Amino acid sequence: MSDAVTAVSQRANELDAADPLARYRDRFTLPEDIIYLDGNSLGALPKATPGAMQRVVEREWGEGLIRSWNDEHSGGAGWFDLARDVGAKIAPLIGAAPEEVIACDTVSINLFKFIWAALAHHRANGDANRTVILSEPGNFPTDIYMIEGLEQRGLARRRLAPRDRIAEALDNDVALLMLTHAHYKTGEVFDMAALTKAAHDAGALVLWDLSHSTGALPVDLGGANADFATGCGYKYLCGGPGAPAFAFAARRHHSTLSQPLTGWFGHARPFAFSDDFEPAPGIEQLQCGTSPVLGLTALETGVDLIAEIGVGRLYEKSRALSEFFLECVAAHGLDLDLVSPSDSAMRGSQLSFRSANAYAISQALIARGVIGDFRDPDILRLGFAPAYLRFADMAGAAGHLAQVIESGEWRADGFSKRAAVT
Amino acid sequence: MSDAVTAVSQRANELDAADPLARYRDRFTLPEDIIYLDGNSLGALPKATPGAMQRVVEREWGEGLIRSWNDEHSGGAGWFDLARDVGAKIAPLIGAAPEEVIACDTVSINLFKFIWAALAHHRANGDANRTVILSEPGNFPTDIYMIEGLEQRGLARRRLAPRDRIAEALDNDVALLMLTHAHYKTGEVFDMAALTKAAHDAGALVLWDLSHSTGALPVDLGGANADFATGCGYKYLCGGPGAPAFAFAARRHHSTLSQPLTGWFGHARPFAFSDDFEPAPGIEQLQCGTSPVLGLTALETGVDLIAEIGVGRLYEKSRALSEFFLECVAAHGLDLDLVSPSDSAMRGSQLSFRSANAYAISQALIARGVIGDFRDPDILRLGFAPAYLRFADMAGAAGHLAQVIESGEWRADGFSKRAAVT
Numbered sequence: 001m002s003d004a005v006t007a008v009s010q011r012a013n014e015l016d017a018a019d020p021l022a023r024y025r026d027r028f029t030l031p032e033d034i035i036y037l038d039g040n041s042l043g044a045l046p047k048a049t050p051g052a053m054q055r056v057v058e059r060e061w062g063e064g065l066i067r068s069w070n071d072e073h074s075g076g077a078g079w080f081d082l083a084r085d086v087g088a089k090i091a092p093l094i095g096a097a098p099e100e101v102i103a104c105d106t107v108s109i110n111l112f113k114f115i116w117a118a119l120a121h122h123r124a125n126g127d128a129n130r131t132v133i134l135s136e137p138g139n140f141p142t143d144i145y146m147i148e149g150l151e152q153r154g155l156a157r158r159r160l161a162p163r164d165r166i167a168e169a170l171d172n173d174v175a176l177l178m179l180t181h182a183h184y185k186t187g188e189v190f191d192m193a194a195l196t197k198a199a200h201d202a203g204a205l206v207l208w209d210l211s212h213s214t215g216a217l218p219v220d221l222g223g224a225n226a227d228f229a230t231g232c233g234y235k236y237l238c239g240g241p242g243a244p245a246f247a248f249a250a251r252r253h254h255s256t257l258s259q260p261l262t263g264w265f266g267h268a269r270p271f272a273f274s275d276d277f278e279p280a281p282g283i284e285q286l287q288c289g290t291s292p293v294l295g296l297t298a299l300e301t302g303v304d305l306i307a308e309i310g311v312g313r314l315y316e317k318s319r320a321l322s323e324f325f326l327e328c329v330a331a332h333g334l335d336l337d338l339v340s341p342s343d344s345a346m347r348g349s350q351l352s353f354r355s356a357n358a359y360a361i362s363q364a365l366i367a368r369g370v371i372g373d374f375r376d377p378d379i380l381r382l383g384f385a386p387a388y389l390r391f392a393d394m395a396g397a398a399g400h401l402a403q404v405i406e407s408g409e410w411r412a413d414g415f416s417k418r419a420a421v422t
Numbered sequence: 423m424s425d426a427v428t429a430v431s432q433r434a435n436e437l438d439a440a441d442p443l444a445r446y447r448d449r450f451t452l453p454e455d456i457i458y459l460d461g462n463s464l465g466a467l468p469k470a471t472p473g474a475m476q477r478v479v480e481r482e483w484g485e486g487l488i489r490s491w492n493d494e495h496s497g498g499a500g501w502f503d504l505a506r507d508v509g510a511k512i513a514p515l516i517g518a519a520p521e522e523v524i525a526c527d528t529v530s531i532n533l534f535k536f537i538w539a540a541l542a543h544h545r546a547n548g549d550a551n552r553t554v555i556l557s558e559p560g561n562f563p564t565d566i567y568m569i570e571g572l573e574q575r576g577l578a579r580r581r582l583a584p585r586d587r588i589a590e591a592l593d594n595d596v597a598l599l600m601l602t603h604a605h606y607k608t609g610e611v612f613d614m615a616a617l618t619k620a621a622h623d624a625g626a627l628v629l630w631d632l633s634h635s636t637g638a639l640p641v642d643l644g645g646a647n648a649d650f651a652t653g654c655g656y657k658y659l660c661g662g663p664g665a666p667a668f669a670f671a672a673r674r675h676h677s678t679l680s681q682p683l684t685g686w687f688g689h690a691r692p693f694a695f696s697d698d699f700e701p702a703p704g705i706e707q708l709q710c711g712t713s714p715v716l717g718l719t720a721l722e723t724g725v726d727l728i729a730e731i732g733v734g735r736l737y738e739k740s741r742a743l744s745e746f747f748l749e750c751v752a753a754h755g756l757d758l759d760l761v762s763p764s765d766s767a768m769r770g771s772q773l774s775f776r777s778a779n780a781y782a783i784s785q786a787l788i789a790r791g792v793i794g795d796f797r798d799p800d801i802l803r804l805g806f807a808p809a810y811l812r813f814a815d816m817a818g819a820a821g822h823l824a825q826v827i828e829s830g831e832w833r834a835d836g837f838s839k840r841a842a843v844t
Contacts, residue, residue, distance in 0.1 A: 029484040038488045045484035053475050057720070061662055062451040062467035066460045066793060068663070079663055106711025108685030109531060120574070137697055142686035142711065145699040149682025152542070153577065160697065185695075234712070241483055241490070241501055241715035260571025263530030264564035273607075273798050275559055275582065277567040289528025289564065290656070293663035294716050298479070371488060376695050 004331035015391035028388040035393045037372040039385025043238030049301045056297040082296045095220035102283045110230035110247040111146040113259040118176035118205045120258035130175040140184045170202035182212035182348030187340040193224040215306045216349040238302030247286045263288030317386035318349040328398030350383045363415035364404040426753035437813035450810040457815045459794040461807025465660030471723045478719040504718045517642035524705045532652035532669040533568040535681035540598035540627045542680035552597040562606045592624035604634035604770030609762040615646040637728045638771040660724030669708045685710030739808035740771040750820030772805040785837035786826040
């Protein structure tokens, strides 16, 4: 072992000993012998979650039955309020007011609601020609795909501009600027306040996808004056596989918002069973079908834990982790092609490296118990969920990476290319 | 106790002793001292579900982490296949082929997809004027509401015709006939084959909402030549509160189907991360966002149990239960205003009664441990989930009902009107 490697290994132990968040690792279940660098795909399991699931399944569903929808019947379960309650808990993590966020549906569905809402907003303001939805090529696919259904019928036009050309693409046709705050592949972060202002100056509304930000980076939707946002419950919020998403609409839009998924849970009085839809006055209007109670319960447990740790401290540790990982890589003498911004202030809680052999390397790492991610066609993506990773994990992962690359271990048959997963 | 009441009480015991499904009650968790007549709102908890939830949460999520999405990584979890696998298990319950059903999103969202798909179908066939969505007034609200978003933009026109006038309302403007097979309030069942044929003869497609049928009544989508269907996972399928819904599209529509919620899980190759949407060729194209794994796992457990019991036997018992309940009511000399069809062959697994005091009566029954449902403005709805109810429950519930009404117990202060729940 070189002196440099010994030094970072020792430094890892010092950093862990001094880490104020170190104790939170024990609040998560993590398998032995695994270094988990994919919390940005699926967050780890909070130890409180199995108990919460048992409560909602056995007590609230099994014993409370239908009564658990109403507080007054269930002694506190209150499933009707769950979507709003979880939303209110997510709100402070993203700089929103509690009444501006609700947990519902998926990111994809929520994007669709807001794209429609932006088009409706401009029509209502006499500007029906604003039908362009502006995003960037290579945005997370579902974000771009959700424009296409409306494009089929001529309701929207898709425009993709590279991130350095977005400002000039904001012309009078743009209804909505729709961007992902931290890029899923590179982790590069947009200047939310500046781009929101640029869009507003051009007469457009703004929709932020916070899937790779929420729970890891500070987000200030209110400070940026953002219009709409949505994000994922199963990444840094540790809500479990396929957790419900959340939706944010700035309060100023509530009274005029129009979205097409007008299901009964978004009705002002769902149990009047009227033939005519009347949207709920507040953020509840963004609900559509019946709330997914089991998924919301797991999400709530994850959100509670992340909120307890605090986004400010998580962000600080996130930057320290990724910076230290790069130190470790350098100590091993690895010369990697970093595609993430080298300044930790400019990226999310991840590092991505370009390599023609990225898939095989990621598979060889998994075989060693280092679970990262591959992103087509050539990206090795390593996520550093700050709530439960140690500095020692950084040193360990860098060591494995060095061995995989230097030994040519990635060339082994079993690591050839096949489909991978977010 | 009158002779008639004694007789039905004794008869209940005989019927339970002879009931081939009696042993399945023990496969569900049911609270002591409760007669649960609301399984048509929220099905009871299968005893297998807590174990399944523990498996998916602690083993698949906690230990398997991101690997559990892929079969080859997880040793069998295979979350990617879950939506299709659960759909394939629901298929035989509704007369569909396994590759025609998928579990995803909510009933409301799936209705929206199919309304759009019907409109697109006619446009593609050069019949763009067919934009009327025909339903009946008083259909379950969300069914009607989901037309309204598209109506805002002139893409669809809503037409509601009373059920005895539907045939004549099927003119050349109708794109889609959208009906609920068993009515949520009255339980009245449509003749699926006849109405599907009438709609097809008039050039329209047909969408069936099976929320109050699936798992309790035989449904033959294939025999009826239906186009689209959706239904609820949390009623007779016992999938838990807010369970994912299912969506059916006849195989003949798969290659031309167009729906606007084009999320990444509906893509032919989600992990190619292409900027352009290309729908999956099969039923997977109806997926949108990431699969709700926790909800799907609970749903799968419920579906497995209902499929094991078998819809044919469930239907037979369902009819026997509701017929016996009416016998018990008659034995008590109660003269109730039945709004459900009196012929059990014409109704779903429920009986609904009209009373100006329906809300207070339902509350007084709940206070006695008989959980039924109130439906605005004046309906007492009693559901007879055949998988776990006994004939003795029928006799017991009728007895409580008689006491509540005859004693005037429902007039007590605590039972005054307030919001109720599906």
